Amino acid sequence: MYGRLTVICGPMFAGKTTELLKRILWARNGERKDVLVLKTAFDVRYSRTEVITHDGLAAEAVVLHAFSDVEARLQEADLVCFDEVQFFQNMDRDVVELIRDLLASGTDVVAAGLDTNWKGEAFAATGLLMAMADEVVKLKAHCAVCGQPAHKTFKKVEDNVEIQLGHGDLYEPRCNRHWFDHLPLLSLSRAPAEGEISNV
Numbered sequence: 001m002y003g004r005l006t007v008i009c010g011p012m013f014a015g016k017t018t019e020l021l022k023r024i025l026w027a028r029n030g031e032r033k034d035v036l037v038l039k040t041a042f043d044v045r046y047s048r049t050e051v052i053t054h055d056g057l058a059a060e061a062v063v064l065h066a067f068s069d070v071e072a073r074l075q076e077a078d079l080v081c082f083d084e085v086q087f088f089q090n091m092d093r094d095v096v097e098l099i100r101d102l103l104a105s106g107t108d109v110v111a112a113g114l115d116t117n118w119k120g121e122a123f124a125a126t127g128l129l130m131a132m133a134d135e136v137v138k139l140k141a142h143c144a145v146c147g148q149p150a151h152k153t154f155k156k157v158e159d160n161v162e163i164q165l166g167h168g169d170l171y172e173p174r175c176n177r178h179w180f181d182h183l184p185l186l187s188l189s190r191a192p193a194e195g196e197i198s199n200v
Ligand SMILES: [Zn+2]
Pocket: 143, 144, 145, 146, 147, 148, 174, 175, 176, 177, 178
């Protein structure tokens, strides 16, 4: 049977990890008991395990740099979960292709991650997986300025670094208005002016 793909996405601070942990718990209590949770880390050289926790829920995750590190486990697992799936883009295999192979071999997949960076640009892996998914759970946070639903991640430090690890010190959730109003203009791709040749 073809596996089921669930994508959990949204800005930072939207509860994506909690939603992922919930799915892991459901799987373990159900029939799909063998769950493999994968993470990547920029600062870890070799595979190691790490426990991800949130709101009293916990799961052990394998921190990896190459899919070849967990090849045998990928074949055994009933459910493979990816935490921060946007960081799997530059691995030894294309993450989207790898997930297609898992689904084709009957393995269920849950991929949680950011849908856009702080500039509002889509992460390719998350976007493609959302298109392929049986279920997309798009979560929202609360705007740090006004408390309204927030779909964007706002970077509090003014630089143009696209991917930078950080949490509350660097980022906060913002509604569209409070995200866009304070976005440095340089970081936005400029729409072509009237009469200008566009390749669209
Ligand atoms: Zn707001």
